[in-house]
Amino acid sequence: MQHKKKILSVIMVLLTGAFYGQGLFESSTTESNKPSTPVISFNGYGRGSFYGGSKSFDNQSVFAEFGFQGKLSLNHAFLFADLRARGGLQFDSLYTTLQLKETYVGYQSDHFDVYLGEKIITWGRTDGFNPTNNITPFNYFFLTADPDDQKLPNFLLQAKWHITPQMDIEVIGIPFYRPSIYRYDLFNMGQYTRFTTPSFPTATFDNMSMAAKMNFELPAIGFSVSYFRGYDPFFGFNLKSLTWNFIIPDIELTAETYLKNTAGFDFAVPAGSWIFRGEAGYNYTTNYKDNMYIPNPGLSYVAGVEHDFWGAHAILQYIGAYTFNFQELPEPQKPGPENGVTMRDYMTQLIMNELTQFNRRIFYQQEKFNHALSLSVNGSFAHDAVRAEVMGYYNITSDEWFVRPQVTWNITDRLQTTLGGFYSAGPDKSIYFYSSDVLNGAFVQLKVNF
């Protein structure tokens, strides 16, 4: 009994130490110096945002929004919520919505972190193009001044083990699939093409996604190796039905995702006043020969260099992809009595080729080797009150490009305005050829933080 009491008192002392051993830094970040008392902290913003002026829509995305981020902390456990109430006009449709941008509970300690809930996870060390990030879905058609608005959460369980200060292991389980949002229904793809209900995996354990990463952060280099098994949020399109009314086709397309395995690697190496970054992912897929919505196995890679020139910060990146088992699409046989091919067979083959090519463009697998470049330059002026940035992208393989200039002015500590635009173009039938009519435009945002 005496022995038990001793153990209990030791445990009590240890627990007390754990609870009340918080230093100034920790108590400042949790905003409490009494860690045994729950602490609520919150901040948020209000904003008005206009994005408009495309060929197809005058008002692509016009809305007012109230954002609220709250955190309830108790010792090492916490609840975090990022809620957004928004109303306005999106592609000529009025809407009002309450979005759970993120809501999750977590436990954090020196060696272990666990999170459960709706959470956004971004993997990868390169900028904007991340072959290792197969987890985060995006809403590519939520058009605003802030790229983070397009990121969507997954419901997931995330565990991190900080083995040493330089090394940690992360494991993620995503029990059900959440696709990215891209509105091909808004594109002008011809009067014979329709998009129907998507075909996505059911919420069964067999269909859950798993990911793991081992990350190293050393003074000379930071790098990670990662693995993902699951359904890609960035889906393809399948031909659901093709019917003919004499020689008029009725093409019904459906969004369909696919299972893939990705082995990833990324790194960042500082060298004097330069930083070199790289990221690569080997994507393994099956059944791609018989299904146009499944990409071939492939290797995606990004190499970037970062440096300051005359006060401006520049990031230049090469984005490449190698397609395994790549085959040119066969030329459809022209109709004629000698080969027994009818006009309908010929047109069917033409349509199949077009749709396959469309999927290849989506998957960045137009050729065996695919090449693109991106350049981002930003600088701050007026004592950091004004920040100007411009990003350009050119796809060497498909001859598509875009440019996105943006200026942000912090009028006061709480009031901020952003002006900018997006312009893209591409050759006939390319992705940017279709999307430019919908996505090109100018934007302005006024935001008040509290």
Place this chain on the structure above:
Amino acid sequence: MKKIKFLLALLMLGMLTSINAQNPKEITQKATDISNPDAFEMTSTLTTYDSKGRERVRQTTSATKKFGETTKTILKFLSPADVKGTGILIFDYKNKDDDMWIYLPALRRTRRIISSEKSKSFMGSEFSNADMSRPNLDDFNYKLDRTTQYEGKTCWVIESTPKTDKIADENGYSKKIALIDKNSYEVYQVKYYDLDGELWKVMTVSDYQDLGNGKVMARKMEIKNVQNGRRSVLSIDKLQMGSSLTENNFTTAMLEK
């Protein structure tokens, strides 16, 4: 009369010897050392006023601790709301450039950043990044001119100039003149001259707190840009000597929490 002249000469010699007996680099080294405790945590407020008196306020919390020969600092922004959650991790080495990482909530990830831009403004203030970190003393030549009185205290006047144009460009100034207390080695004032040799900024350091073990820390630093009229004040709101944080807390993972 001859005796008096001899004594005066001896006295003068003694005074000169007492100035030159102290190597200006050693004085600067000691002044740097006494204000760099091995471990501390603090919350601070950085207020910048433009020439019309309009202010911008940044509040941060930070922890600094020495592990071996490396001093590690983790800093997080507490306000204003648009930068809240931004974190910076710095590994300060004696003989090479710092390693730095930044966590930006808007990007939701930690990025390695370049630390060589010492002349850049620190958080949009009149302080530079170099003002916020321990200088590499070998990058400068030092000259001890004289002593002077500053607020009733006798101070050395030490001029330091970058050894090369490259170092001058990196730091953004052609020379600086520091007033260092002859008794306590506390730095009270630093004048910076721009690359054209014109007076650029004047920094005053005050409210020194004795931390024991021969260490001190200034709780207030004010820098005024005499060319554009802007000034910034960095004040320590709370200071805790020592830190219970382990090396596991000075990591990129901690930045994201």
